[in-house]
Amino acid sequence: MQHGQNNFINTPLAIDKAFLLSIIPTIILGYQQKDFLSAEKIVEKAHKNIELQASEAQDLGADVFPVVLNISGPIMKYSSYYYLGTQDMISILKNLDQHPQVSGIVLNIDSGGGMVSGTAELTATIKGLSKPTIAYTNGYMCSAAMDIASGATMRMASPYADMIGSIGTMMSYQDFSAMFEKWGATIYEIYAPQSTEKNKEFRELQAGNKEAYEERLRVMTEDFIGRMKENLSESIQDDDLVFKGKTYGPKEALAVGLIDEIGTIEDALNKF
Secondary structure (H helix, E strand, O other): OOOOOOOOOOOOEEEOHHHHHHHHHHHHHHHHHOOOOOHHHHHHHHHHHHHHHHHHHHHOOOOOEEEEEEEEOOEOOOOEOOEOOHHHHHHHHHHHHHOOOEEEEEEEEEEOEEEOOOHHHHHHHHHHOOOOEEEEEEEEEEOHHHHHHHOOOEEEEOOOOOEEEOOOOEOOOOOOHHHHHHOOOOOOOOOOOOOOOOOHHHHHHHOOOOHHHHHHHHHHHHHHHHHHHHHOOOOOOOOOOHHHOOEEOHHHHHHHOOOOEEOOHHHHHOOO
8 A cells, every 4th residue: 555745844734723733742742652553554443443333233234324434633645643644535435435335424523624735635535425424523623624524415513512614724834944053054055047946935935025825825725715615605604704714613613604513423323
């Protein structure tokens, strides 16, 4: 199985900042303790969870049954750390869509967002499935996770869910050159005369000019908002803040049309 490498630092993110700050200690601890799962183990764990659901349903005599796919933690393109990547989610969902006994799919989401890369592809895959889908959250369903949820047939939230929305993008860039120079390192960057556009955005940022990166984020966010407006066209009630990155509790999210219903995950499963 081929897996790529996530670049979660210095890359455009569709993520709620509070959620991003909350996961950083876990990622740092994982690096220190070297206890991250391999990509293969992460995917194997997801498959075993679905197989267990199918086995339990069949033991109860069900000819058809819904399944739950857990989408938790930061949204990443490739499976790594402890988290299932969007590329592997796509593969799993396509297989479930072809399964004759699967009556529907609940996307059990608890994520404040993550990488822009790979998210739109997963959203499009969900939207194109022949099986009905429900995006459900009892925690966070923000930014990239909200993008993913928009592709589902409907969206539900627990009355005790944390935050929903945060439709927008951001970028956090780290430049460690001053630290290295303090340690006595001399850093040289030399570009070929033909390579005038190479790393131009970052070089402009180092010079104090954010406009190049802001333009990149503007284009990405315009695409994000356009996709959300299309996918939620039948429910959205824009309060003039929903597409500016505001987050909502469950009742407020229902009022602006980010979700269709408040209930339990059992309520969601009973719809199939």
